[in-house]
Amino acid sequence: MSSKNRRNIKTIKTQKQNGQLVISLNPKIYPLEAIYGACYVFVDRAYLFLDGDPKKEIKVFIEGKRKLDSKKLEELAGEFKNELLDYVLRTAIAKNTKKIRETIVEKALFSAFPSEETSEEEHIESDPLGIAVPWEEKYGEKK
């Protein structure tokens, strides 16, 4: 992507401030959960701090743990943005598949621990062969 195109994207903005980069994010596109995830990946390489307004603009302050020149700092921010996108996708997939995952786990647990008493009772109550029905009731009085 050319730098001209990058400048046109309003959902993500990067500014330099006191030797650190400030990445401003649109919370409608980058949910907070994804931002926490991306930050977590970078805590061993960078110092990160969150500020701003979670409804309007989230600011991520990022600074290398080692002294980084301008170019390296930009690279670090670029990597952070990629990680952020990765987390946005993961969050969306997790959200979209939540119900099906819960159903699978529920079914697996249910079949792993069958309640014998309940199933036996249910079986008697259903009586598909009519065994519980008395002879007289079923075929009438003896002649």
Added chain:
Amino acid sequence: MTIRFNKNFYNLKTVEKASQAYQGLADFKISQNKKVITVKLENIVPTAKRKIEDEFCNYVLAMMKQ
């Protein structure tokens, strides 16, 4: 040294837990108002003086994810 955490992104419980983990390195005084959690660091161990603020912030952020 004072750190101000925005309550929209950090919660008091996490900051308190993190300060417990760091208590050997400094004295922590935590207060809060409606928007901000303020952490004052005093009596910082000399060897930790340079990086404690940034490392503490990272620690709190990592705990927020968990």
